[in-house]
Amino acid sequence: MTSSKNKSLLNVLGLTCLMTGLxxxxxxxxxxxxxxxxxxxxxxxxxxxEKLAHVWRFDDLFSSTVLMEFDKKGTLKLDSAELNELSTTIDTSIAEYKYFQTVTQDGKDIAMNKPEHLIADLPDNQLIVLFESKPEKPLKLEPGHKVSFGVYDPTFYTAIDYLKDEDLVVKGMPSGCSSAVVRPDPDEALAQNQQSLTQAFFDEAAAMTNDVSKFFATRIEITCK
Incomplete structure (x- = not known):
């Protein structure tokens, strides 16, 4: 169960569950x-x-809020100890949401290992979060199968997105494989997945199990011949 202290930190970080707990x-x-x-x-x-390397750059308003919350010394910048506290807080806060990752193979969720290190920094007072993750089990690009990767906050509180297709990069693309960036239309996603989304609305456990966020996530899909 989340402690009162952790709840307040989650509120600061914009990573709380939706209001009313529905x-x-x-x-x-x-x-x-x-x-x-x-x-x-x-x-x-x-x-x-092998791995996924994520970089998130947050908006100015939220970055300022984080700076004020963790700037214990009132210096308008965070020292190494404060940055470590911020990194730990973010890591703890988003761990239960699979670090906002959506990784699937043929539509089935792929379990990912917990990142070894999550780094938060505030260069020029703008919050940046960096981390790497790896599949729990070997994940291969097989002919006739589709693997997709993206990020999405299932609480709908934080909008994390790729502004350009070029922000989704594949290093070491094998011959015979190709990639495509998919940006789902929310209305179409709702219509196509109405049954799963309706169940998730009334059953939070089902929502977490089915990971409905993947229906809305901007993602890169890799297919091989």
């Missing part, structure tokens, strides 16, 4: 925090997904 999908939900994302996927020569 689940992760609600028509009235809208983002309050915005971040520009970059994702770099590294593929090994044997077609295995």
């Amino acid at each position: 689940g992760v999908v609600a028509a009235s939900a809208h983002p309050h925090v915005f971040a520009e994302a970059r994702l770099e996927i590294t593929i090994t020569p044997d077609r295995s997904v």
Whole structure:
């Protein structure tokens, strides 16, 4: 169970569950925090997904809020100890949401290992979060199968998105494989996945199990022949 202290930190970081506790999908939900994302996927020569490297750059207003919350000395900048506290807080806050990652193979969720290190920094007073993650089990790009990667906040509180297709990068793309960036239309996603989303609205456990956020996430899909 989340402690009162952690709840307050989650509120500061904009990572709380939706109001009234009705689940992760609600028509009235809208983002309050915005971040520009970059994702770099590294593929090994044997077609295995080695790692995902994430970079998130948050909006000025939210960055200022974070600075004020963690600037214990009133210097208008964070020292190494304060940055470590911020990194730990963010890591703890988003761990239960799978670090906002959506990784699937043929539509089925792929479990990812917890990042070894999550780094938060505030260069020029703008919050940047960086971390790497790896699949729990070997994940290979197989002919006739589709693997997709993206990020999305299932609480709908934080809007993390890729502004340009070029912000989704694949290193080591094997021959015979290709990638495409998909930007789902919210109305179409709702219509196509109405049953799953309705169940998630009334059953938070089902929502977390089905990871409905993947329906709305901007993602890069890799297919191989």
